Amino acid sequence: xxxxxxxxxxxxxxxxxxxxxxxxxxxxxxxxxxxxxxxxxxxxxxxxxxxxxxxxxxxxxxxxxxxxxxxxxxxxxxxxxxxxxxxxxxxxxxxxxxxxxxxxxxxxxxxxxxxxxxxxxxxxxxxxxxxxxxxxxxxxxxxxxxxxxxxxxxxxxxxxxxxxxxxxxxxxxxxxxxxxxxxxxxxxxxxxxxxxxxxxxxxxxxxxxxxxxxxxxxxxxxxxxxxxxxxxxxxxxxxxxxxxxxxxxxxxxxxxxxxxxxxxxxxxxxxxxxxxxxxxxxxxxxxxxxxxxxxxxxxxxxxxxxxxxxxxxxxxxxxxxxxxxxxxxxxxxxxxxxxxxxxxxxxxxxxxxxxxxxxxxxxxxxxxxxxxxxxxxxxxxxxxxxxxxxxxxxxxxxxxxxxxxxxxxxxxxxxxxxxxxxxxxxxxxxxxxxxxxxxxxxxxxxxxxxxxxxxxxxxxxxxxxxxxxxxxxxxxxxxxxxxxxx
Numbered sequence: 001x002x003x004x005x006x007x008x009x010x011x012x013x014x015x016x017x018x019x020x021x022x023x024x025x026x027x028x029x030x031x032x033x034x035x036x037x038x039x040x041x042x043x044x045x046x047x048x049x050x051x052x053x054x055x056x057x058x059x060x061x062x063x064x065x066x067x068x069x070x071x072x073x074x075x076x077x078x079x080x081x082x083x084x085x086x087x088x089x090x091x092x093x094x095x096x097x098x099x100x101x102x103x104x105x106x107x108x109x110x111x112x113x114x115x116x117x118x119x120x121x122x123x124x125x126x127x128x129x130x131x132x133x134x135x136x137x138x139x140x141x142x143x144x145x146x147x148x149x150x151x152x153x154x155x156x157x158x159x160x161x162x163x164x165x166x167x168x169x170x171x172x173x174x175x176x177x178x179x180x181x182x183x184x185x186x187x188x189x190x191x192x193x194x195x196x197x198x199x200x201x202x203x204x205x206x207x208x209x210x211x212x213x214x215x216x217x218x219x220x221x222x223x224x225x226x227x228x229x230x231x232x233x234x235x236x237x238x239x240x241x242x243x244x245x246x247x248x249x250x251x252x253x254x255x256x257x258x259x260x261x262x263x264x265x266x267x268x269x270x271x272x273x274x275x276x277x278x279x280x281x282x283x284x285x286x287x288x289x290x291x292x293x294x295x296x297x298x299x300x301x302x303x304x305x306x307x308x309x310x311x312x313x314x315x316x317x318x319x320x321x322x323x324x325x326x327x328x329x330x331x332x333x334x335x336x337x338x339x340x341x342x343x344x345x346x347x348x349x350x351x352x353x354x355x356x357x358x359x360x361x362x363x364x365x366x367x368x369x370x371x372x373x374x375x376x377x378x379x380x381x382x383x384x385x386x387x388x389x390x391x392x393x394x395x396x397x398x399x400x401x402x403x404x405x406x407x408x409x410x411x412x413x414x415x416x417x418x419x420x421x422x423x424x425x426x427x428x429x430x431x432x433x434x435x436x437x438x439x440x441x442x443x444x445x446x447x448x449x450x451x452x453x454x455x456x457x458x459x460x461x462x463x464x465x466x467x468x469x470x471x472x473x474x475x476x477x478x479x480x481x482x483x484x485x486x
Contacts, residue, residue, distance in 0.1 A: 030118070030119075030120075030172045030302070030303050030304055031172065031244050031245060031246045031277065031280075031302055031303070032165075032172050032173050032174070032175075032241055032244060032245040032246070033115075033172075033173070033174040033175070033245065033246050033248070033299050033302075033303075034165075034174075034175050034177070034232070034236060034245050034246070034247045034248070035086075035174070035175070035176045035177070035248045035250070035295075036177050036179070036229055036232055036247070036248070036249045036250075037083075037086075037126075037127075037176065037177070037178045037179060037249075037250055037251075037252055038179055038181065038182065038222075038225050038249075038250070038251045038252055038272075039079070039127060039148055039178070039179055039180050039181060039182065039183040039225075039252055040079070040182060040183040040184070040252060040253060040254070040255050040256055040261055041181075041182050041222060041225070041251040041252060041254075041255060041272070042251070042254040042255045042257070042260050042267050043251045043254075043267075043270055043271050043272040044202065044267060044270075044421070044422075045202075045218075045219070045222065045255065046059060046222070046251065046272055047059075047060055048060060048063040048068060048272070048274070049070075049272060052200040053194065053199050053200055053215075053219050054219050054222045054223060054226075055193070055223050055226075056222060056223065056226040057226065057230070058226045058227065058229045058230030058233065059226050059229055059249065059274075061230075062229065062233065062247070062249060062274055062276060063274055064283060065276045065278070065283055066247070066249075066274035066275055066276040066281070066283055067274070067275050067276075067281050067282065067283060067284055067285070067286055067320075067321060068273070068274050068284070068285045068286070069272075069273035069274070069275070069285075069286055069288065069290055070285055070286065070287055071270075071287055071288065071289045071290070071332075071353050072250070072270070072271050072272070072273035072290050072291070072292075073269050073270055073271060073289075073290070073291045073292070073332040073334070073351065074086070074252070074253060074269055074271050074291065074292040074334075075091050075092055075269070075291065075292065075293065075332075075333055075334055075335055076092050076098070076253075076269075076334065076335055076336060076337075077253035077254055077260070077261050077262060077263060077264065077268035077269050077334075077336065078099075078100040078253065078261070078262060078336075078341070079100060079127075079129050079148070079183075079252070079253070080097055080099075080100050080101065080102065080129050080130060080131075081097045081098060081099070081100065081102075082252060082253055082292060083129055083130050083178070083252075084097035084104045084108070084110075084130050084136075085097075085291075085292045085293050086250075086292040086293075086295055086296070087110040087111050087130060087136055087176075087296065088104065088108050088109065088110045088135075088293075088296060088312070089114075089293050089294070089295070089296030089297050089307075089310070089312035089313065089314045090108065090293060090311070090312060090313050090314075091293055091313045091333065091335075091451055092335055093335070093451040093452060093453045093458075094311075094313055094451060095108045095135075096108065096467060097130070097467070098335065098337055098458060098463075098467065099337045099339060099340065099459075099463075099464045099467060100340070100341055101340060101468070102131075102464060102467035102468050103131035103132055103135075103467055103468065104130065104131065104132070104135045104136070105135065106132050106134055106135055107135070108135035108136075109135070109310060109311075110130075110135060110136045110137075110296070111138070111174060111176075111296055111299070112136070112137045112138055112139075113137075114296060114299075114300045114305060114310060115174050115299070115300065115303055115305070117305075118300075118303050118304060118305050119171060119172065120171070120172050120173060120174050120303065121139060121164075121167070121168075121171060121172075121173050121174075122138055122139060122173070122174045122175075123138055123139040123140070123141040123164050123173070123174070123175045123176070124136075124138035124139070124140065124141060124175070124176045124177075124178065125140075125141035125142065125143055125144045125160065125161055125164075125175065125176070125177045125178070126144035126145065126146060126176075126177055126178035126179055126180060127144075127145075127146055127147075127148050127178040127179070127180050128146055128178070129148075129178075138176070139164075141160050141161060141164050141175065142157070142159075142160040143156055143157045143158055143159060143160040143161050144156045144161075144177060144178075144179065144180075145180050146180075147180070148180035148183040149183070149184070149185065149381060150180075151185045151187050152187050152188060153180055153181065153187075153188050156228065156231075158231060158232070158235045161175070161177065161232065161235055162235050162238060162239050165235065165236060165239035165241050166239040166240065166241070169240070172303070173241075174299065177232055179225055179228055181221040181222070181224050181225040181228070182218050182221030182222050182224075182225055182255065183221075183256070184256050184371075184381050184383070185381060186214065186217035186218045186220070186221050187217070187221075188220065188221050188224040189217075189220030189221050189222075189223050189224035190220055190223075191216045191217045191219075191220040193220065193223070194215075194216035194219045194220060195216070196209070196212035196213050196215070196216045197212065199212055199215055199216060199219075201215060202267075202422060203422045203424060204257075204258075204259045204260075204265075204267060204402065204422045204423075204424065205257055205258075205259075205402075206258075206388075206389045206392060206398070206399045206402045206403070207398075207399075208385060208388040208389060208391075208392050208399070209388070210384060210385040210387075210388045211385040211388060211389070213385075214383065214385045215257075218255060218257075229249065233247070242278065243278055243279070245277075246275065246276070246277045246281075246299070246302060247274075247275070247276040247277070248273070248274070248275050248276075248295070249272065249273070249274045250271050250272055250273050250274075250292075251271050251272035252271060253268055253269065253271065254267045254268040254269075254270075256371065256372075256383060257383075258369075258372060258386065258389070258402070258406045259402075259405070259406055262336065262338070262341055262369050263336065263347070264334040264335075264336050264347045264348070264349040264358050265358070265423050266351075266356060266415070266417060266421065266422070266423055267422065267423075269332075269334045269349070271292070273290065275321060277321070280321075281321045281322075281323075282323050286320055286326050287326060287327075287353065288317060288320045288325070288326055288327055288328040288329075289327070289328055289329040289330070289331070289332055289351075289352070289353045290317050290320070290328050290329060290332075291314060291329065291332045291333070292314075293312065293313045293314030294314035294315055294316065294317050294328070294329070295314070296312060296314060297310075297312050297314050297315055297316040298314075298316045298317050298318050298321070300316070301316040301318045302318055302321075315328075315329075330352065331350050331351065331352055331440075331443055331447070332350070332351050332353075333348075333349070333350055333444070333447050334347070334348065334349035334350070334351070334358075335347070335348050335349075335453065336348075337458055337459040337463075337464070338367070338368075338369070338459055339459055339460065339461055339464050340461070340464055341369055341370060341371065342367075342368040342369045342370045343365065343366075343368055344362065344365075344456075344459040344460055344461075345360070345362050345365055345367045345368070345409075345459065346360075346361040346362060346455060346456045346458060346459035347359065347360050347361065347409075348361065348444055348448060348453070348455065349444070350440050350443055350444040350447065351417075352440065353417075354416065354417060354418060355414060355415065355416055355417070355433075355436050355440060356413075356414070356415045356417055356423065357412070357413070357414050357436075357437060357440035357441060357444065358412070358413040358414075358415075359411070359412055359413075359441070359444065360409040360410065360411055360412070360413070361455050361456040361459075362456060362459075363409055363410055363411040366407050366408065367406060367407050367408070367409055368407070371383065372386045389402065389403050390403060405424075410426065410428070412428045412437070412441075413426045413428055414426065414427045414428040414430075414433060414436070414437050414440075415427060
């Protein structure tokens with residue numbers, strides 16, 4: 001369901017504002033918002049989404065108390081673009097952050113701009129990785145490491161988070177806690193709890209000994225992240241705010257394994273999303289198709305604001321939270337500009353929840369992501385398991401197919417997600433599905449045109465440099481900028 005203007009949306013806004021404020025009294029009693037983000041966590045590796053390895057008792061408990069979205073997506077499976085989308089409600093081309101290590105346009109508006117006029121204080125703890133400051137003017141909240149590539153992650157301290165939550169009981173808050181696990185390097189948690197030879201590797205991951213060892217370390221970081229989620233929820237309780245706080249957990253994009261992060265495959269752009277609001281959101285699961293761009297307008301609407309008054313690509317799914325519908329979008333969209341993570345390899349995609357259509361705009365080129373090559377540094381950020389894939393590919397046909405799948409992409413791909421969730425069988429050549437491919441391709445064309453997306457011309461060093469200049473031009477000289485994220 002997508003409503004943008006006219007009498008219909010006015011009526012819906014009235015209903016949902018009542019939903020947000022019922023039993024809470026005055027405007028000062030509007031719900032708080034706590035957004036907890038993992039970092040580089042493939043949603044399918046979580047038990048709530050069928051993961052067979054990771055142990056996440058706190059997320060499992062949260063899921064039982066939440067509405068779990070089975071079809072939540074982000075537009076770009078890279079740290080900076082997806083965060084800019086989440087906070088702004090705009091797609092990468094609209095807000096300007098269409099590459100990793102770039103910046104949004106200085107005129108971009110985000111959660112602080114949307115919620116502070118409604119009386120909210122809006123803070124961010126942990127990883128920032130959005131620029132420039134005036135586009136994302138969050139209050140800085142301490143206690144969590146901002147550097148996602150530190151080895152080891154700095155110990156966290158919940159003092160500042162609790163103070164922010166409890167500072168003023170008469171003023172609602174929105175707090176983002178952006179954790180840095182399970183981002184590489186995978187060094188946190190107890191990997192001995194995950195014996196490599198006992199793991200069930202997903203079908204899109206090659207089965208080599210080094211891969212199993214690294215996957216065990218990745219799983220240990222998921223469990224470490226889960227522990228932090230539990231501590232944050234306990235802190236919310238101790239602050240006396242749990243009863244009137246909308247808790248949103250999301251896993252961000254896929255992990256740094258081939259075919260997850262930095263790709264438009266489902267394991268890259270599909271994300272975990274759980275929403276808990278005690279007494280207001282009925283626990284369960286929904287098949288509603290939603291996207292990161294929809295989160296900001298949803299929070300704004302629950303806070304009593306009007307998303308239609310702002311330039312957003314997303315639309316509020318508050319009616320899904322209210323149990324009024326189990327549908328939201330017709331399509332979710334994806335884009336990938338590979339530079340500077342590797343040579344240009346632009347990708348665009350669209351999904352209707354059942355079929356996923358991917359268009360590779362440079363199919364004659366090799367897809368290369370430099371952080372997978374394992375040839376620089378100490379290997380903690382460069383994943384030396386990839387070299388074992390290449391070695392095994394010379395003798396093992398399945399590993400060869402996985403390497404080829406990753407590096408040689410056809411012009412078009414089409415997958416049926418309910419039958420092939422890991423997208424191992426490309427159906428683009430199936431004549432019976434030609435109408436499906438054509439429908440999705442045409443819808444993707446319309447979206448690109450609406451976004452002013454030129455396609456391959458966007459994924460160039462010159463285009464990235466133009467966006468990168470915004471970072472240096474608009475960040476104050478005394479601002480502390482976290483190190484770049486692989």
